[in-house]
Structure formats: structure tokens, C-alpha cells
Amino acid sequence: MERSQMYRQLANMRKALFDQGFLDEQFVQLEELQDDANPNFVEEIVTLFYRDSTRLIHNIEQALEKNPLDFTKLDSYMHQFKGSTTSIGAKKVTNECTQFREYCKAGNGEGCKRTFEQLKKEYALLKKKLEAYFQLARQIGPVESACRPK
Amino acid sequence: MTIDRSFDEPNDQFPVGMRVLAVDDDPICLKLLETLLRKCQYHVTTTSQAIMALKLLRENKNNFDLVISDVHMPDMDGFKLLELVGLEMDLPVIMLSAYGDTKLVMKGISHGACDYLLKPVRIEQLKNIWQHVVRRKKTDSKDQNNSDKPCHETEGGQAVTGTGDSDQNGKLNRKKKDQKDDENEDRGDGGHKNEDQSTQKRTRVVWTVDLHRKFVAAVNQLGIDKAVPKRVLDMMNVEKLTRENVASHLQKYRLYLKRISVVANHQANIIKASAGADSPYLRMGYLNGLGNVPCMVGSAQFQNADVRSLSSSGMLGRLNTPVGLGMRGLSSSGMVQLGHADNLSEPINNQNKFHQVILPGNQNGNILQGMPMPFEFDQLQHKNVVDHIGDLSSANNGSMVFPISSGLSDGSMNGNSSRNSFLGTPHNPVMLQGQPQGIKRDELRGNQSFVTVASSNREYSSLLPNFRRCIDGWPTVQSSEIQSNSFKSSDCFKQDTPNYLIERKSSIAMDTGNKSNDNSSIAAVPAGFPVLRTDLQSQAAPRQRSNAEKNMNHTEKQGWDENKANPSHGPNLMCSSMSSNNMIGQQNLVDSSTMQHNEVEQSALGTTANPKQGNLINQRKPQDGYSFDDVGSLEDLVTAMMKQEEDMSNIREGDWVYI
Numbered sequence: 091m092e093r094s095q096m097y098r099q100l101a102n103m104r105k106a107l108f109d110q111g112f113l114d115e116q117f118v119q120l121e122e123l124q125d126d127a128n129p130n131f132v133e134e135i136v137t138l139f140y141r142d143s144t145r146l147i148h149n150i151e152q153a154l155e156k157n158p159l160d161f162t163k164l165d166s167y168m169h170q171f172k173g174s175t176t177s178i179g180a181k182k183v184t185n186e187c188t189q190f191r192e193y194c195k196a197g198n199g200e201g202c203k204r205t206f207e208q209l210k211k212e213y214a215l216l217k218k219k220l221e222a223y224f225q226l227a228r229q230i231g232p233v234e235s236a237c238r239p240k
Numbered sequence: 241m242t243i244d245r246s247f248d249e250p251n252d253q254f255p256v257g258m259r260v261l262a263v264d265d266d267p268i269c270l271k272l273l274e275t276l277l278r279k280c281q282y283h284v285t286t287t288s289q290a291i292m293a294l295k296l297l298r299e300n301k302n303n304f305d306l307v308i309s310d311v312h313m314p315d316m317d318g319f320k321l322l323e324l325v326g327l328e329m330d331l332p333v334i335m336l337s338a339y340g341d342t343k344l345v346m347k348g349i350s351h352g353a354c355d356y357l358l359k360p361v362r363i364e365q366l367k368n369i370w371q372h373v374v375r376r377k378k379t380d381s382k383d384q385n386n387s388d389k390p391c392h393e394t395e396g397g398q399a400v401t402g403t404g405d406s407d408q409n410g411k412l413n414r415k416k417k418d419q420k421d422d423e424n425e426d427r428g429d430g431g432h433k434n435e436d437q438s439t440q441k442r443t444r445v446v447w448t449v450d451l452h453r454k455f456v457a458a459v460n461q462l463g464i465d466k467a468v469p470k471r472v473l474d475m476m477n478v479e480k481l482t483r484e485n486v487a488s489h490l491q492k493y494r495l496y497l498k499r500i501s502v503v504a505n506h507q508a509n510i511i512k513a514s515a516g517a518d519s520p521y522l523r524m525g526y527l528n529g530l531g532n533v534p535c536m537v538g539s540a541q542f543q544n545a546d547v548r549s550l551s552s553s554g555m556l557g558r559l560n561t562p563v564g565l566g567m568r569g570l571s572s573s574g575m576v577q578l579g580h581a582d583n584l585s586e587p588i589n590n591q592n593k594f595h596q597v598i599l600p601g602n603q604n605g606n607i608l609q610g611m612p613m614p615f616e617f618d619q620l621q622h623k624n625v626v627d628h629i630g631d632l633s634s635a636n637n638g639s640m641v642f643p644i645s646s647g648l649s650d651g652s653m654n655g656n657s658s659r660n661s662f663l664g665t666p667h668n669p670v671m672l673q674g675q676p677q678g679i680k681r682d683e684l685r686g687n688q689s690f691v692t693v694a695s696s697n698r699e700y701s702s703l704l705p706n707f708r709r710c711i712d713g714w715p716t717v718q719s720s721e722i723q724s725n726s727f728k729s730s731d732c733f734k735q736d737t738p739n740y741l742i743e744r745k746s747s748i749a750m751d752t753g754n755k756s757n758d759n760s761s762i763a764a765v766p767a768g769f770p771v772l773r774t775d776l777q778s779q780a781a782p783r784q785r786s787n788a789e790k791n792m793n794h795t796e797k798q799g800w801d802e803n804k805a806n807p808s809h810g811p812n813l814m815c816s817s818m819s820s821n822n823m824i825g826q827q828n829l830v831d832s833s834t835m836q837h838n839e840v841e842q843s844a845l846g847t848t849a850n851p852k853q854g855n856l857i858n859q860r861k862p863q864d865g866y867s868f869d870d871v872g873s874l875e876d877l878v879t880a881m882m883k884q885e886e887d888m889s890n891i892r893e894g895d896w897v898y899i
Contacts, residue, residue, distance in 0.1 A: 116360045123275050123363075131275060139268045169312055173338040174268040176360045 093230060100226045107223070112216050116179030133224045139178050140217055146171045147210065154203055164202060165194040182212045255370030256281040259303060263293040263321065264310035264336065269359060273308065273336070276363050282370075290316035294324060301329045305373045308357075311337040311344065319351045326352040327492075332372040336361065350495070382484075445485045451478060455489060464497065 107113045117132075124131040150167045153160060172187035186209035193201035260282045264270040270286050277284045285304070287293050290313050297304060307325055311318035322333045332354040337344060340358045348356045354372040357365055447455070458475035459467040469487035476486070 119360070119362065120272070123272075123279055128275065135268060135271060138271060142267050166312070169338060170266060173266050173310075173312075173359050176338060177266075177269045177272050179360070 096226060096230050100223070100230060103219075103223050103226065107219060111181050112219060114179045114181040114184075116176065118179070120178065133227070136178055136220055136224070139174055139180075143171060143174055143213070146174075147213070150206060154206060159199045159202070161194045161197055161202075165191060168194065180213075180216055183209060183216060186212055255373075257283050258370050258373060259283045259305045260285070260369075261293060261296060261304045261307045262286045262309075263290055263307065263313070263318075264288060265313045265315075266310065269310065269336075273361060276361060276366050277308075279363060280367050282366075289313075290318070290321045293321065297325060297329050297331070301331070304331060306369060307331050307333045308336055308369070309333060311335050311339075311348070319347055322348070322351045322353055330376075332376050334369060334372065445481060445489075447489055451476075451481075452489075454478060455486065455493070459490065459493065464494070 108117075120132045120135060128134075146167055150164065150171070153164050153167060168187055168190050172184060172191070175184045175187055186205055190202055190205045190209060193199075193205055260277055262270060262273050262277065262284060263286075264273060265288050267288060270288055274284050274286050285296065287296065290309070293307070293309070297307070309318050309321055309325075313321075318335060318337075322335065325331055325333050333352065334355040334357060335348040335353045336357050336359060338359040340356070345356045354376075355369065445451075454476040455472060458472045461475060462468070462471055467490060469483045469490055472490060473481060473483050473486045
């Protein structure tokens with residue numbers, strides 16, 4: 091595929107992610123931080139996110155299996171998780187986190203579980219999309235999507 | 241004209257190159273923050289652990305200009321870290337969190353944060369954080385300048401600095417207005433403690449135990465509500481101390497008092513709950529010989545009634561005897577642990593151990609000795625204290641035999657015992673700030689509450705050895721004396737005093753009270769120990785008062801009087817110490833978490849404690865290292881303690897542990 095085509099495709103992918111609400115403004119911030127000194131910053135951070143959050147997700151899952159539910163703990167885990175998702179700009183996932191927190195506060199175990207399932211879906215979906223995105227970006231070369239290929 | 245070094249250091253191109261320490265357990269946020277900060281051209285150091293952050297800061301305060309910390313961290317509460325940094329290093333701290341509830345932000349402000357940012361952080365926000373550094377430095381400079389000028393003595397007097405330093409009023413007002421901005425003022429206060437006026441650097445006044453005692457004494461004499469910086473300064477009559485220094489310290493002190501009163505109440509409840517069983521013990525022992533036990537058992541754990549008795553020297557003693565030294569009793573009863581469910585921050589628990597240990601057998605023992613003063617471990621974990629305690633705890637593992645020896649048998653107690661180990665190392669390292677002793681904070685964290693009153697040395701390090709000695713001495717002493725009341729212990733004290741009471745250099749010791757919600761328990765604050773106990777006493781005092789006071793009355797009075805010649809001291813001492821301890825400890829230590837408790841206690845404590853504190857503190861002062869020479873102090877302590885009975889509950893909060 092021609093580079094410019096790839097580039098265009100990448101731009102489209104990116105736009106779709108924003109339009110569909112997967113990513114928000116924060117992601118743009120990450121992109122802005124990427125420069126010559128940090129050429130793969132965005133990808134690095136996203137990778138770090140997925141690696142670290144796996145642990146958190148696992149913790150939450152375990153906590154959700156307990157009976158009775160410890161909402162404080164759940165809230166605490168979610169707090170951490172939310173911190174991460176907002177930092178990378180994962181909008182939909184963050185929304186689910188907020189929803190989850192609401193249920194925790196209300197002591198609604200069922201609501202929490204439901205929301206968590208939803209959250210996992212969004213999380214997985216975003217991961218797939220971002221992976222495709224970064225893969226394409228890498229193909230294009232060191233020049234980031236923000237730069238026009240020569 | 242003061243030299244404003246802030247701009248010159250570390251980089252002339254300030255804010256470029258400003259050194260920031262970023263703390264966040266979330267690796268993603270941390271990395272992001274680091275990158276953002278680098279983009280702003282700051283020099284960044286990151287760590288995911290609060291403990292490590294403190295370590296880095298302690299290694300060299302001048303390595304950093306600003307600290308940014310997450311609120312929610314697994315190893316330490318962000319607010320606690322905030323307070324510690326503010327107290328120990330007086331650096332501006334910015335809080336960071338994914339949640340921006342008003343309550344949280346408020347908490348941040350009250351703990352002294354300069355600013356509160358929400359995640360995700362935007363680079364625009366970070367671009368302006370250097371202002372906090374500048375502001376603080378300016379404030380410090382101004383303080384220096386101001387000290388030379390006649391300033392209002394009133395609370396609002398600190399107009400010079402413009403920051404909220406001047407008395408709490410200003411600060412409080414400001415806080416209400418603008419949470420974030422006000423933080424600076426709070427921070428600025430810390431910077432006022434500048435003794436080095438010549439350089440105008442951000443030199444901080446280290447509020448050593450001694451100094452703090454003087455301060456509390458002065459404040460008590462004037463009356464907590466009427467104490468104005470200028471008057472306090474005059475009364476203290478310390479060279480190189482500026483009005484601004486006093487003002488900012490006063491502000492903090494008031495906050496502390498408030499906190500501990502809240503916590504004290506809370507703790508009192510806890511203690512009551514747990515005290516049940518121990519009370520009989522506590523009562524007996526403590527009052528007896530302990531009189532001096534100013535053990536401020538910071539851990540306030542004194543479970544209310546029981547604790548009280550414990551607190552005062554009696555506690556220690558009591559513990560020993562009935563409980564088999566109670567230590568256990570203490571812990572449970574609250575001597576040390578006020579059952580502090582809340583944060584008592586580990587240290588308190590440890591403290592308890594200390595207390596207990598000490599008391600064994602020594603009824604007279606200075607309960608105070610072990611008193612981990614301000615239980616405000618959390619917050620103020622003064623490094624020293626913490627460290628010290630750590631040592632103690634490690635040594636005895638709780639059985640720290642605090643030199644409570646004082647309580648222990650009069651003569652036999654050998655100086656050590658009387659010293660009462662004030663081990664109360666502040667749970668929070670903060671407490672003992674300034675103590676060179678290397679109490680490892682980390683270790684102590686758990687133990688912190690003990691403020692070991694190092695005898696003779698101000699240094700904590702010395703404390704430890706003392707304790708050990710004490711411990712050794714205990715066994716002997718205990719059996720012999722347990723005496724009770726007679727303030728024989730006071731005699732003992734006279735003899736040696738101790739080391740235990742060694743004043744803590746850092747005034748922070750006071751924190752003990754606060755730290756842990758627990759009880760700052762001034763636990764045995766047997767008045768006898770002029771030493772630091774003030775905090776302990778105050779702390780413990782409230783609780784122990786009832787018990788301790790009885791015993792202590794005799795001794796304390798003497799002791800205190802001797803020590804200080806403050807007439808009011810006598811009973812006041814106890815009270816004051818307790819209160820002061822609480823307050824002090826509270827202020828510093830007040831852990832955010834504990835705050836809640838503290839609040840309750842503080843209020844309670846605050847009321848009673850205030851006046852008293854001054855006394856106790858005064859007493860201590862005379863001795864530099866808290867030599868227990870003044871047995872009388874024990875008596876005073878006792879009396880004070882008695883008075884402070886009610887305070888005790890309040891004091892729970894980090895009693896000030898003077899070590």
C-alpha cells in the first residue's frame with residue numbers, strides 16, 4: 091500500500107476512534123507529547139496501560155466474586171483503574187468506570203457486575219482498535235501520523 | 241533586603257529546570273506526568289512509592305523544589321505524605337487525583353497542599369505550577385524581612401507576608417475563599433520558621449521539642465485564643481526566632497489542636513469500648529508512681545478511662561503489674577492503642593507496645609516514657625521519631641521498655657525508667673523531625689507512635705539506647721517499685737532523667753498526638769517527665785488524667801514546678817501537655833484519615849488542652865533533655881493528667897511527643 095494511502099487510512103482510523111467516542115481529548119495530549127525525544131510515546135503509554143490494567147481488572151473480577159461484596163475495595167480498585175483510563179483518554183472505558191463507581195456508592199452489586207462486563211467489552215474493543223492503529227502507524231514508518239510522509 | 245535564593249537556585253532560568261518529585265502508584269499516570277513535566281522543561285524525578293519519595297526528600301531537602309503527589313496510594317495516604325513533606329521539608333506539594341470531590345480538595349488544603357489537580361492533568365496546568373515554588377520562597381523571604389519590622393501582633397498581623405501565615409484566622413479565612421490558592425499560604429507558614437535571617441534562604445526553623453515546649457508554654461500562658469505571635473515570641477524569648485515563624489507555627493498548632501480534639505473524642509470512644517477490661521489496671525498503676533508518666537502515649541489508645549490511667553505514669557506502671565506489664569493491657573486498653581481502629585497508624589500500636597513494655601512492673605514507671613507521643617503518626621511521622629521508635633520497637637518489639645522507669649520504682653528506676661521513654665515515637669516520622677537519629681521512618685512507620693524519649697540526648701538515637709537501658713532497668717525496677725504514687729518515681733526522675741525524655745529536637749514530636757487518630761494518647765503523661773512529655777502528657781493526660789492525675793498530682797506538681805517554675809504548670813502541665821501534645825501532634829500529625837477522628841477529639845481536646853499545654857511544655861523546657869530530675873514534674877504531670885482526663889480522649893490524636 092502506498093504510503094500516502096496508508097497515511098490517509100491511519101488518519102481515518104484515528105478520526106473514527108474519536109468520532110465514535112473511543113478516545114477523547116486526552117489522547118490528543120498524548121500525541122502532542124510525542125516528539126523526537128519520545129517518538130513512540132503514545133504507543134508506549136497505551137501498551138503500559140494495557141499491561142498494568144490487566145492486573146487491576148483481575149483484582150476487580152476477584153473482588154466481584156466475593157460475597158458479600160466489599161464496595162469500598164471495589165471503589166478503590168476502580169479509582170485506580172479510572173485514573174489510568176482517563177490518562178490515556180479512553181473515553182468509553184472511563185465512562186464505564188464512572189458508572190461502576192456510582193453503583194458502588196449505591197451498594198448495587200448487580201449494577202456493578204453488569205457495568206463491569208460492559209467495561210471489559212469496551213476495554214477489549216478499544217485494545218483491538220488501538221492495536222490496529224499502531225500497527226498501521228508503525229508500517230508507515232517513524233514518521234508519525236501527524237507528519238506528512240515525504 | 242533578603243536575598244531571594246529561590247530564583248537563583250537551582251537554576252537561573254527558573255522555572256526551567258525546576259526540580260519536581262512526582263509520586264504516583266499508577267505507572268501510566270506517573271509516566272504521563274513525567275513526560276508532561278519534562279515537556280515543561282522541569283527536571284523530574286519519579287517514584288511510585290510514597291516511602292521512597294520521603295526517603296529521597298529526606299536525603300536532601302534541597303534536591304527538590306516541588307512535590308506532586310497522588311492522593312490515592314497503597315503504601316501511604318497522599319495526605320499524610322503531604323503533611324509530612326510540609327512539616328519536614330516545607331516544600332510545596334501539589335495533590336493529584338482522579339476524583340475532585342470538594343471534600344477531598346478541602347482535605348488537601350487543610351493538610352497544606354498548594355494545589356489540587358485533577359487527572360488527567362493537562363500540560364497547561366503544569367506549566368504554572370512553578371508559581372507555588374516562587375510564592376513560597378517569597379513568603380519565606382518576607383518572613384525574614386518582617387521579623388525585623390514591627391508587625392501586628394494580631395492574627396492578621398502577618399499581612400506582611402501576605403500569605404495566610406499569620407495566624408490561623410487569616411489562614412482559615414483564606415482557605416475558605418480559595419482552596420487551592422490558600423494552600424500556598426499554609427505552606428508558606430512552614431517556611432516561616434526561618435531562623436537564618438541573614439541568608440534569607442528558605443531556612444526553616446526547626447521546631448525542636450524544646451522550642452515547641454516553650455511555644456506551647458507561652459501559648460498556654462497567653463491563652464490559646466489570645467495568643468498572638470508577637471506576644472508568644474516575646475515570651476519564648478528565643479533568639480533568631482521571628483514573629484513569622486511563630487505565627488506560622490501557631491497556625492499549625494491551632495490546626496493540630498483542632499484535629500486532635502476531634503480525634504480525641506473519637507478515640508475516647510474507642511478506648512472506652514476497649515478499655516473496659518483494662519481500666520482497673522490502668523487506674524491503679526498509673527497514678528501511682530507514674531505520676532510522671534507523661535507517657536503521652538500518644539497512641540492515645542488509652543482507652544478512655546483506662547487509658548487515662550495508663551497514660552499517666554500510672555499506666556505504665558499499671559500495665560506492668562496487673563497486666564503483666566501491661567503492655568498488653570495497654571495495647572488493648574488503649575494505653576497505647578486506643579483501640580484506635582482508625583488510623584492510629586501503626587505507630588501507635590507500636591507505641592502501645594512501648595508503653596507496655598515500660599510499665600512492666602513499674603507502676604511508677606513513667607508511663608510516659610513510652611508514650612508515643614503524638615499519635616499522629618500518620619501525619620507527622622517525624623522522621624526522627626519514627627526512626628527512633630522503630631528502634632525501640634525493634635528492640636523490644638513493643639515491649640519497649642520505655643524508660644518509663646520513672647514509674648518504676650523510684651529509686652530503682654534508674655534514671656532510665658523515669659525517663660519514660662517517651663518513645664512515643666511519633667508514628668509519623670514527622671514527629672520527630674529533626675532528630676538526627678536515624679530512625680528509619682520506614683520501620684517506624686509502624687512503630688512510630690512511639691516517641692522515645694531519649695534521655696539526655698535530644699537526639700533520638702540516644703533514646704534508643706536509653707530505652708534499652710531502661711528496659712534492662714525495668715525488670716529490676718519494676719519489682720521494686722511499682723510504687724505508686726509517691727512519686728518516688730519522681731525521685732527517680734530526678735536522678736536521671738532522662739534521656740528518655742530527651743527532647744526531641746523536632747517539635748514535631750508533638751505530632752504524636754495527632755498522628756494517629758489513635759490516641760495520641762498522651763498516655764501516661766506523667767507529668768514527671770518534663771521532657772517531651774508535654775505532648776505525651778497532654779495526650780495521655782487527657783486520658784489518663786483521671787488515673788494518672790491522682791498519682792501524678794503529687795509528683796507532677798513537684799516536678800513541674802521544679803522544672804519550670806511555671807506556677808500554672810502543675811496540673812496544667814499535664815493538661816497542657818496533653819492538650820498541647822494533642823494539639824501539636826494533631827496539627828502535624830493529623831492524618832487525613834485520622835482527621836476525622838481527630839476532629840472529634842480535637843474539639844474536645846482543644847478545649848481543655850489548650851491552657852494546659854503551655855504548662856507542660858514549659859516544664860519540659862527547662863530540661864533540655866528532659867531530664868527527669870524534676871520529680872516534681874511527675875506530680876505535676878499527674879495533676880495535669882488528672883485534669884486532662886477529659887482531654888485524654890481528645891488527645892488521642894497525635895500527642896505531641898517530645899522527644
